[in-house]
Amino acid sequence: MDLKGFDHPDRHAADGTLPAGARSVKVMIAGGFGTGKTTMVRSVSDIKPLTTEETLTQASAGVDNLIGVADKQETTVSLDFGKIGINEQLVLYLFGTPGQERFWFLWNGLFKGALGAVVLVDTRRLASSFRAIEEMERQNVPFVIALNVFPDSKDHPVEEIRDALDISPHTPIVACDARDRESSRDVLIALIRHLKERSAVALETR
Amino acid sequence: MSGPSRPLNPSGLERYYVLTGGRSGPGGSASSLDVATLIISRAAAVPGMQHEHEEILRRCRDPLSVAELGAHLGLPFNILAVLLTDLLAAGRIEARDPIPASGAGRGPDLALLEEVLSGLERL
Numbered sequence: 001m002d003l004k005g006f007d008h009p010d011r012h013a014a015d016g017t018l019p020a021g022a023r024s025v026k027v028m029i030a031g032g033f034g035t036g037k038t039t040m041v042r043s044v045s046d047i048k049p050l051t052t053e054e055t056l057t058q059a060s061a062g063v064d065n066l067i068g069v070a071d072k073q074e075t076t077v078s079l080d081f082g083k084i085g086i087n088e089q090l091v092l093y094l095f096g097t098p099g100q101e102r103f104w105f106l107w108n109g110l111f112k113g114a115l116g117a118v119v120l121v122d123t124r125r126l127a128s129s130f131r132a133i134e135e136m137e138r139q140n141v142p143f144v145i146a147l148n149v150f151p152d153s154k155d156h157p158v159e160e161i162r163d164a165l166d167i168s169p170h171t172p173i174v175a176c177d178a179r180d181r182e183s184s185r186d187v188l189i190a191l192i193r194h195l196k197e198r199s200a201v202a203l204e205t206r
Numbered sequence: 207m208s209g210p211s212r213p214l215n216p217s218g219l220e221r222y223y224v225l226t227g228g229r230s231g232p233g234g235s236a237s238s239l240d241v242a243t244l245i246i247s248r249a250a251a252v253p254g255m256q257h258e259h260e261e262i263l264r265r266c267r268d269p270l271s272v273a274e275l276g277a278h279l280g281l282p283f284n285i286l287a288v289l290l291t292d293l294l295a296a297g298r299i300e301a302r303d304p305i306p307a308s309g310a311g312r313g314p315d316l317a318l319l320e321e322v323l324s325g326l327e328r329l
Contacts, residue, residue, distance in 0.1 A: 018244070018269040024304045025322060026242035044329075050277035052241060054284060079241070081273050086325030093242040093271060093304070113240055115307045115322070142307075185329050192323045195307055199314030 016085050026093045031120030032128025036148040036178035037096035038080045044184040045082025052079050116142040116195050123153050126164055144194050145173040146187045226288040239287050242304040244269040249298040258289055
């Protein structure tokens with residue numbers, strides 16, 4: 001955990017202290033293990049990404065067997081997050097979901113109240129993001145697919161990937177380089193535009 | 207176990223037990239706390255107050271998210287949620303939940319999405 005820049009409250013102003021009336025919105029960055037979630041949070045965040053932790057306690061003993069965690073064992077899962085100042089009053093928090101899928105049940109509440117999600121996909125290992133896509137659909141979280149292009153990724157036509165992932169034609173698929181700030185920002189822009197289109201349709205059909 | 211999970215050391219668990227008076231998870235209003243909820247102090251620290259409570263009030267003079275607070279204080283979400291619930295109940299802090307993309311009964315919030323979009327485009 002890196003606390004640099006946060007030890008001294010007086011330094012907050014330079015780090016983007018929020019005004020008294022500030023509000024927040026959140027966006028989730030999901031995807032399989034090693035698809036670049038933390039990289040994306042890091043590249044687009046205004047602050048050095050931080051980590052918050054959740055303890056898995058006896059309250060979840062009922063699902064321990066299901067996920068293969070020994071009974072009553074105390075474990076901690078980490079959630080990397082960053083933030084983007086949208087304007088003086090509004091801040092966007094980005095949360096990367098834990099890579100290990102067996103801990104996803106912990107984050108059921110995490111998607112609640114999120115504007116939407118980015119699901120990162122490594123085209124060399126499409127299957128690693130199947131679970132994330134299923135979760136978004138199950139929890140009814142609007143999302144865009146971001147193909148994180150690695151140096152040795154093959155150039156697949158988007159429609160081929162859409163078929164392979166079984167993604168609805170309404171869900172945007174964009175290519176990105178999660179290491180690049182502008183590219184990651186463009187993914188977020190694609191997500192918000194998608195949300196706007198969905199909203200416009202929803203308003204028309206009311 | 208590998209990756210993001212690790213066993214907590216006993217001293218850590220004891221610390222959490224003491225901090226929360228043995229209450230391991232949030233109940234009541236705390237269950238609505240989100241990692242992106244902004245916490246704002248509504249009162250100054252008073253003498254004799256639990257150290258962590260005091261620390262929360264000090265750090266939240268300007269709005270700060272639950273996630274950031276947890277990272278700064280080195281406390282997991284469920285423990286922090288208990289402490290925040292105490293402070294909420296005492297009226298010492300205000301909790302402001304993240305704005306959802308659509309509110310109950312009022313449909314999608316296009317103005318909010320437009321605001322986020324123009325902010326991102328300015329980056």
